[in-house]
Amino acid sequence: MTLIVRATLLTVADFAPYGSVISPDEQISNIDDSSRTANQGTAIKLLNVSQIDKKYPFDGTPNWNLFRCFCQPHLRGTKPIEHSIRVLEKHPYSSQTFIPMGCPRQQPCYLVVVALEDCNTGRPDLTTLKAFLCKGNQAVTYGAGIWHAPMITLGDQEYIDFGVVIYEFHDPQAPEKDCQEQHYDSSIKVEIFQC
Numbered sequence: 001m002t003l004i005v006r007a008t009l010l011t012v013a014d015f016a017p018y019g020s021v022i023s024p025d026e027q028i029s030n031i032d033d034s035s036r037t038a039n040q041g042t043a044i045k046l047l048n049v050s051q052i053d054k055k056y057p058f059d060g061t062p063n064w065n066l067f068r069c070f071c072q073p074h075l076r077g078t079k080p081i082e083h084s085i086r087v088l089e090k091h092p093y094s095s096q097t098f099i100p101m102g103c104p105r106q107q108p109c110y111l112v113v114v115a116l117e118d119c120n121t122g123r124p125d126l127t128t129l130k131a132f133l134c135k136g137n138q139a140v141t142y143g144a145g146i147w148h149a150p151m152i153t154l155g156d157q158e159y160i161d162f163g164v165v166i167y168e169f170h171d172p173q174a175p176e177k178d179c180q181e182q183h184y185d186s187s188i189k190v191e192i193f194q195c
């Protein structure tokens, strides 16, 4: 059986079961600006918009990693697209934040696909699978243990760079402490309708 999910635009509330987001347009429009000025009135500062998360038992270290994510040819352009998901992965002990660098602010330029864990099996609960189109001024934090597809970039750029924050063990004896994968045949498809 084929599972098809339709991608929707990322919002703070829709992503909340899977982690948190940094989405300035939405988050700043929801506050009273005058109470949040910073830097001698030249900035607005919001506290704690996204949460870095690590789970016990934990002795890993926080890292900034860099991902240069290449746009696959079938995901270029603006036509409606169907994309197959073949791998979901999770970082059982750490959140992971992706901050896009150099994408147009108002344009969807990457896609995140997430699922909650099935408590009985530890595997993805595909009934909770969701796909979100993210703009250049949105960053996402997958919560610790949240299943997600490897980054999917969209549009006409050759690649998109991301700064990525995660806690890692780097234990050669136990790489599964940092990352676990679940593989699928092509039975999970995401429909993407770009603007």
Ligand SMILES: *[C@@H]1O[C@H](CO)[C@@H](O)[C@H](O)[C@H]1NC(C)=O
Pocket (backbone or CB within 6 Å): 048, 051
């Ligand atoms: C940050 O936000 C989270 C989620 O809303 C909340 O649980 C936490 O207590 C907040 N932390 C601080 C320091 O305000």
